[in-house]
Amino acid sequence: xxxxxxxxxxxxxxxxxxxxxxxxxxxxxxxxxxxxxxxxxxxxxxxxxxxxxxxxxxxxxxxxxxxxxxxxxxxxxxxxxxxxxxxxxxxxxxxxxxxxxxxxxxxxxxxxxxxxxxxxxxxxxxxxxxxxxxxxxxxxxxxxxxxxxxxxxxxxxxxxxxxxxxxxxxxxxxxx
Amino acid sequence: xxxxxxxxxxxxxxxxxxxxxxxxxxxxxxxxxxxxxxxxxxxxxxxxxxxxxxxxxxxxxxxxxxxxxxxxxxxxxxxxxxxxxxxxxxxxxxxxxxxxxxxxxxxxxxxxxxxxxxxxxxxxxxxxxxxxxxxxxxxxxxxxxxxxxxxxxxxxxxxxxxxxxxxxxxxxxxxxxxxxxxxxxxxxxxxxxx
Numbered sequence: 001x002x003x004x005x006x007x008x009x010x011x012x013x014x015x016x017x018x019x020x021x022x023x024x025x026x027x028x029x030x031x032x033x034x035x036x037x038x039x040x041x042x043x044x045x046x047x048x049x050x051x052x053x054x055x056x057x058x059x060x061x062x063x064x065x066x067x068x069x070x071x072x073x074x075x076x077x078x079x080x081x082x083x084x085x086x087x088x089x090x091x092x093x094x095x096x097x098x099x100x101x102x103x104x105x106x107x108x109x110x111x112x113x114x115x116x117x118x119x120x121x122x123x124x125x126x127x128x129x130x131x132x133x134x135x136x137x138x139x140x141x142x143x144x145x146x147x148x149x150x151x152x153x154x155x156x157x158x159x160x161x162x163x164x165x166x167x168x169x170x171x172x173x174x175x176x
Numbered sequence: 177x178x179x180x181x182x183x184x185x186x187x188x189x190x191x192x193x194x195x196x197x198x199x200x201x202x203x204x205x206x207x208x209x210x211x212x213x214x215x216x217x218x219x220x221x222x223x224x225x226x227x228x229x230x231x232x233x234x235x236x237x238x239x240x241x242x243x244x245x246x247x248x249x250x251x252x253x254x255x256x257x258x259x260x261x262x263x264x265x266x267x268x269x270x271x272x273x274x275x276x277x278x279x280x281x282x283x284x285x286x287x288x289x290x291x292x293x294x295x296x297x298x299x300x301x302x303x304x305x306x307x308x309x310x311x312x313x314x315x316x317x318x319x320x321x322x323x324x325x326x327x328x329x330x331x332x333x334x335x336x337x338x339x340x341x342x343x344x345x346x347x348x349x350x351x352x353x354x355x356x357x358x359x360x361x362x363x364x365x366x367x368x369x370x
Binding site (some may be wrong): 022033 | 183184186187188189190191193196198201202238241274275276277278279280281284368369
């Protein structure tokens, strides 16, 4: 109580902001990392994008007006940073998927995940974002808010993307 | 390998990455802001200082010829243009609107177009003002000596020619090629959203 009284208004505001930021960072950074990884398929670049996202979150936290859910706001910042990554020289990593892997049955979870990332990396940019958010478990209405597409459009696209992924998985003998 | 219905569980099976903790990120934020904003703040500060000093010179200096006064005024206008452009850019950097992906792509596309306009128009206007100012300014101080006039104007005109016909075309070509490429890529993504 005494401590709170000693703090100036500015310090209290900063402490509250720091507390909010800390909690947002802990809650959302793993999810944002997965979405960025789905977009760039590069561990280091995904980490950089997570950091850039939360730098933007910190800078704008005070101005966040609760017009949308905080998760929608953060995913919007993250996916916009992914799209912005196009401005940089490096292109998005598209690793060629290995052929004829039907015989390999005992893949590790890491290998399976790496294949999923590769399959997603082969999709067009907007589809990468949509499927990453869908796999993250976001409701389609929220995906529509993040991307700026209509909910119907998102549903149709998710269906098409799943078909595309199914074809890729079948081509590589990885789909039951 | 996987039924597509299992993709969500596979997706979430990604091991947690070693991201910096919130306190470390705070430090990065300070460094990031410092580096990105430093040059722009410096440019605006220097431009504002030049405007103030030029204004003081116009008020305090006596016996300035009309050509010298015009040179100082033109230089002041060029500095104001430079400061305003950088302030606008800083404002864009500091503020962040809550855009959806599609709106953000349109915003980026417009920003790139603004940048191309800057290289085509604003920069030309600024350089024209500086060129006129640079040509006018020495006139008052060299009229007594023909040799000095020839020497100084040779250097000044030489520098202006290098600026207009070597430095600027190279810089313009580099930036416009990059920006045009980016606009093209943003257009292709926007098409995906239609």
